[in-house]
Amino acid sequence: xxxxxxYITEEGDFVVNIGPQHPATHGVLHLKVWLDGETIKHxxxxxxxxxxxxxxxxxxLSYRQFIYVTSRMDYLSAHINNQACALTVEKAMQIxxxxxxxxxxxxxxxxxxxxxxxxxxxCTGLDLGAVSPFFFAFRERxxxxxxxxxxxxxxxxxxxxxxxxxxxxxxxxxxxxxKEVIAQFKVNIHEYDQLxxxxxxxxxxxxxxxxxxxxxxxxxxxxxxxxRGSGISCDIRKLYPYDGYENLKFDEIIEQGGDxxxxxxxxxxxxxxxxxxxxQLIDNIPEGDFQAKTKAVLKLxxxxxxxxxxxxxxxxxxxxxxxxxxxxxxxxYRSPNFSNLSALPTMxxxxxxxxxxxxxxxxxxxxxxxDR
Amino acid sequence: MFITxxxxxxxxxxxxxxxxxxxxxxxxTHPSKTLTQEYPDNRKELKLADRFRGEVVMPxxxxxxxxxxxxxxxxxxxxxxTIKIITKxxxxxxxxxxxxxxTMIYNLSMCTFCNLCIVACPSxxxxxxxxxxxxxxxxxxxxxxxxxxxxxxMEGVE
Numbered sequence: 001x002x003x004x005x006x007y008i009t010e011e012g013d014f015v016v017n018i019g020p021q022h023p024a025t026h027g028v029l030h031l032k033v034w035l036d037g038e039t040i041k042h043x044x045x046x047x048x049x050x051x052x053x054x055x056x057x058x059x060x061l062s063y064r065q066f067i068y069v070t071s072r073m074d075y076l077s078a079h080i081n082n083q084a085c086a087l088t089v090e091k092a093m094q095i096x097x098x099x100x101x102x103x104x105x106x107x108x109x110x111x112x113x114x115x116x117x118x119x120x121x122x123c124t125g126l127d128l129g130a131v132s133p134f135f136f137a138f139r140e141r142x143x144x145x146x147x148x149x150x151x152x153x154x155x156x157x158x159x160x161x162x163x164x165x166x167x168x169x170x171x172x173x174x175x176x177x178x179k180e181v182i183a184q185f186k187v188n189i190h191e192y193d194q195l196x197x198x199x200x201x202x203x204x205x206x207x208x209x210x211x212x213x214x215x216x217x218x219x220x221x222x223x224x225x226x227x228r229g230s231g232i233s234c235d236i237r238k239l240y241p242y243d244g245y246e247n248l249k250f251d252e253i254i255e256q257g258g259d260x261x262x263x264x265x266x267x268x269x270x271x272x273x274x275x276x277x278x279x280q281l282i283d284n285i286p287e288g289d290f291q292a293k294t295k296a297v298l299k300l301x302x303x304x305x306x307x308x309x310x311x312x313x314x315x316x317x318x319x320x321x322x323x324x325x326x327x328x329x330x331x332x333y334r335s336p337n338f339s340n341l342s343a344l345p346t347m348x349x350x351x352x353x354x355x356x357x358x359x360x361x362x363x364x365x366x367x368x369x370x371d372r
Numbered sequence: 373m374f375i376t377x378x379x380x381x382x383x384x385x386x387x388x389x390x391x392x393x394x395x396x397x398x399x400x401t402h403p404s405k406t407l408t409q410e411y412p413d414n415r416k417e418l419k420l421a422d423r424f425r426g427e428v429v430m431p432x433x434x435x436x437x438x439x440x441x442x443x444x445x446x447x448x449x450x451x452x453x454t455i456k457i458i459t460k461x462x463x464x465x466x467x468x469x470x471x472x473x474x475t476m477i478y479n480l481s482m483c484t485f486c487n488l489c490i491v492a493c494p495s496x497x498x499x500x501x502x503x504x505x506x507x508x509x510x511x512x513x514x515x516x517x518x519x520x521x522x523x524x525x526m527e528g529v530e
Contacts (some may be wrong), residue, residue: 065451068486132396146421153423153500159486167491168423195392200385 013041016353020049024127024357027367029341031356038352043345051371058331063089063163063298066331071157073335074369076119077311079105079112082161087242088307088318089163092300100288101165102244107281108160109243110274111148111178114185115141116312117271120364124264125196127361128205133196140188143181150174163298165291178282182275189271197268206260210347210359213258220346221339224314225270226363229263231256236310250277260362267364299326313337313364337369425485426501428455428478430518437526438519440497442473449492454482473519480506480514495529 014035020028028049034042054073058066067085071078083105090097118137125133145155150171152158160167196202212222217230227234235252237245253269255262300322308317314336321330340363347359399405411418432438442459460474490498498518508514 061451064449064488068451068484068488130392132392149421149424151423153421153425153487154485157484157486159488162491167487171421171423191395194395198388199392200381200388 018356020046024360025367026123026360026365029365029367029370031344033353033356035353038354040348040351040353040356043348043356045341045344047341047367047370049371050368052368054372055331055333059328062326063300063328066328067161067163068157068159070333071159072368073333073372074311074313074316074337074366075156076116076366077109077112077313078157079108079160080309080311081316082159083109083243084307084309084311084316084318086161086163087309088305088320089298089300091307092303092305092320092322093163093294093298095164095292095294097165097243097292098289099244099286101290101292103281103285104166104170104290105161105243106245106248107178107278107285108148108152108158108166110277111144113274113312114271114278115144117267117274118144120267120312120361121192121196124358124361125202127357128202130196130199130202133192136188136191136195140181140185143184147174147177147181150177162291164294165289167291169290170285175282175285178278182278182282186275189268192268197264203261205355206264206358206362208259208261209351209355210260210362211258212343212347216343216346217258220343222314222343223336223339224310224312225253225263225266226314226340226343228253229255229266229362230258234315236308236315240308242307242309248277248280260358263362297326299324300328308334311336313366313369314340333372335369335372337366341365341370420502420504424500424502424504425487426503427480427483427485427506427516428489428498428518429501429503430476430498432520432523433526436520436523438473438497438523439495439526439529440473440476440519441495441525441529442471443494445492445494446489446498449488451486451488452482452484454479454484455489472525476518478516478518480516481511497529 016033016035017030018033019025019030025031030046030049032044032046033040052072054069058069061069067082070081070085073081089095118141122134122137125131148158149155151168151174152160212226212230214230214232217227217232222230222232223234231254233239233252233254238252250273253266253273255266300320302322302324305320305322306317308315315334316336317334319332319334320328323329344359344363348356351359430438430440442457444457447455447457456477457473458475458477459471461469462472464470485500487500490500506514
């Protein structure tokens with residue numbers, strides 16, 4: 001039972017509950033906001049509305065089966081989540097992944113990152129009062145989703161990465177279509193700038209809002225564009241390369257601003273970097289197997305295994321404790337959104353309540369990844 | 373000084389707004405460039421990807437034969453317990469007893485379309501169909517029996 005004192009701590013305080021059913025929270029997130037007039041004094045995120053106990057569920061699934069559930073965590077970077085699980089199993093069993101499979105994985109992961117950032121861009125516009133960016137973002141995203149459908153069979157929850165490689169070979173039209181999409185998007189991304197980035201109203205709403213200092217970002221364990229917007233070098237693709245990222249040329253985008261505008265710029269620049277990675281790989285897909293030969297039933301050796309990847313939102317870690325059987329003893333996911341959400345009260349303190357929407361949309365929260 | 377800055381800001385704001393408006397206006401006057409498809413009306417010409425994962429089906433030949441040997445590999449591979457296979461003992465003409473498929477129950481309401489059963493099947497007996505309109509009025513209709521009545525195992529499939 002909540003008593004009145006839980007809501008009002010001081011004379012003159014006003015408490016607003018934002019969510020769990022609120023379009024600006026992008027999911028079932030419940031924020032309890034203490035206000036002084038319009039200024040935010042304190043925020044308490046209430047999470048757990050979409051908790052599905054994925055970690056516990058995985059304990060009863062085999063090492064081939066537990067991968068599909070992770071598509072439902074951060075559903076906008078489903079490929080990268082699947083890749084993290086596959087990499088952990090491969091690391092534990094010391095499976096050598098064929099070169100072709102590695103290249104396909106990186107291509108798919110970068111396409112996935114593009115779609116995720118496109119959706120984020122559209123939603124940021126929508127949150128801040130611009131409706132048309134959403135349609136522009138979905139125009140490109142739809143074509144990439146169709147590409148995914150051609151090769152993987154699904155648009156959002158692909159379950160394409162399996163231990164030892166990928167589930168199926170690329171669609172014969174894949175290379176041609178990707179080149180078309182990227183060539184078109186290189187033209188269209190200027191429309192993104194015209195519509196939103198150069199818009200004075202938008203800039204006024206994000207510049208200097210939601211400041212997160214470097215020290216705070218480190219202490220809250222932020223990762224991904226949220227931390228890179230505060231000047232921290234934390235790109236796992238650069239620091240702990242996996243699946244052949246060490247052979248690719250791309251920049252880690254770091255902005256020093258620490259505000260919403262810096263985080264916005266990081267993501268826009270990351271789209272350019274993803275396109276450059278795809279350009280480097282699309283003509284150089286080596287021939288060979290798309291999957292290593294593995295046994296029908298996978299058994300991990302006894303021990304603890306950890307692998308981290310860079311999703312569109314930050315660092316995802318997969319930790320498996322194995323007792324030598326066919327199912328894991330314990331699985332723990334270190335999800336980027338949970339840590340990024342924990343920095344929200346610090347970012348929003350002192351801001352106006354209207355700015356809260358801008359801050360939330362530039363952290364790019366995906367609530368199923370917070371609750372798991 | 374303050375006045376010039378004030379008017380400059382107004383000018384910049386209006387200019388940036390007009391830039392965006394010009395872009396949306398361009399697409400407003402060029403409807404051929406939009407990609408939106410109106411779904412229920414385009415069912416006839418709607419072409420799905422050949423690998424599209426609809427529901428699981430078991431293809432039958434014209435002679436009412438399927439390729440399922442009843443090995444239960446798909447049942448083991450399914451993470452959700454969607455597939456249940458009931459087998460029977462059949463006596464072959466030479467007197468040997470052999471395990472054969474009796475009923476393959478597929479519960480669509482529990483399926484996540486992860487493709488693991490299709491990959492696990494050693495005799496390519498099941499595939500994913502292109503059907504994506506799954507809604508029914510009664511939940512019991514989602515529990516499907518995949519093998520047709522009186523169907524037999526295809527010759528030569530072990």
